[in-house]
Structures are given as structure tokens and as C-alpha cells.
Amino acid sequence: MDFQQHFALLARYNQWMNQKLLEVSASLPAEALSAERGAFFGSILGTFNHLLVADTLWLKRLGASPDHATALQPLDAIPLPARLDQQLFADLAGLAERRQWLDAIIIAWVDGLRGHDLQDGWLVYHDTRGQPHRKSLAGVLAHLFNHQTHHRGQITTLLSQAGADVGVTDLAxxxxxxPLPV
Known part of the structure; x- marks a missing residue:
């Protein structure tokens, strides 16, 4: 499996797990989704919002690069989040629509990347404090998917505490x- 295939798999896993968590979350009442649960971003909905915020920040940084501007142009239509704990959506329906839209953009963008983009590509950007950075594209992409997995694990725990079963979550x-060797 090469770099491009690896990240394409992670993009599809990302979409699959986000959809799975959204479907399970839809079985709970709105009060359960917004209830303070002691998580870093408070609630199930707060954690989902944080993932949207972080993905939007990273994808907008990537979209500012001429190498990725065309594929990530749809993000130009949405504002840059102001804070990592910003509540972009107060309801699951609006959040789910944005999440599905964003995941489709991520998949299309990753599918358009080539091995040399990932092996030799760089992202130059400024963080939310204005500090300049230059990082490998592959490293940033690995962070994007790892960050999602980290917080989806938190959401899975919060859903379990609310009595909802997410089921199998393994990348495998x-x-x-x-085929097995003969």
C-alpha cells in the first residue's frame, strides 16, 4: 500500500466512522447530545463541533496553498472558525449535513493527491496565534485523521455513557x- 492508498483508506474510514457516530447520535434526544458530560469539549455535540472546527481550520490552510486550492475551493464559502471550542451547530441535523459535506470534500481531495504530493509536499501556514509553520503534507494529513480518531473515541465513550452502542469501530x-497464499 502506498502513501496515496493509505490516506485514501483513512479518508474513507473517517467518513464511515463519522456517519456511524452521527446515526447512533440521532437515536438520542437533543438534551442527551448537548448535556455536559465532563469531556474536554463538554458534550457529544460540543465534541462533534470541535472536529468540524479543526477540520475546517486545517482544510482552509491547505486550500490556501496553490497546489490544493482548486480541490478545496468549496471551503471558501464558509467562514474560518474563531475558536477551537466554537459551536458551529446547535443541532445534530445541521452538524450532520456539514460533516457529510466536509467528509466528501476530504475524500475527493485525497483521491486527487499523488504519491509525490505526499512524499515531497509541504504546507506553509500560520496557526491561530499567527505563528508561521512549515510541515510535511503527509504529516499534516496524518494529524488530521489521527485527531479525528482521538475525538471520535471520546464521542464513542460519551455515547456509551448515554446508553448508545456504537458497535465495531475498527479500521480493519x-x-x-x-487472498491467502496457497
Missing amino acids: MLVPEQ
């Missing part, structure tokens, strides 16, 4: 089967 579910 999306790793293609290969």
Missing part, C-alpha cells in the same frame, strides 16, 4: 481482504 473493517 475497511482494510480490503487479500
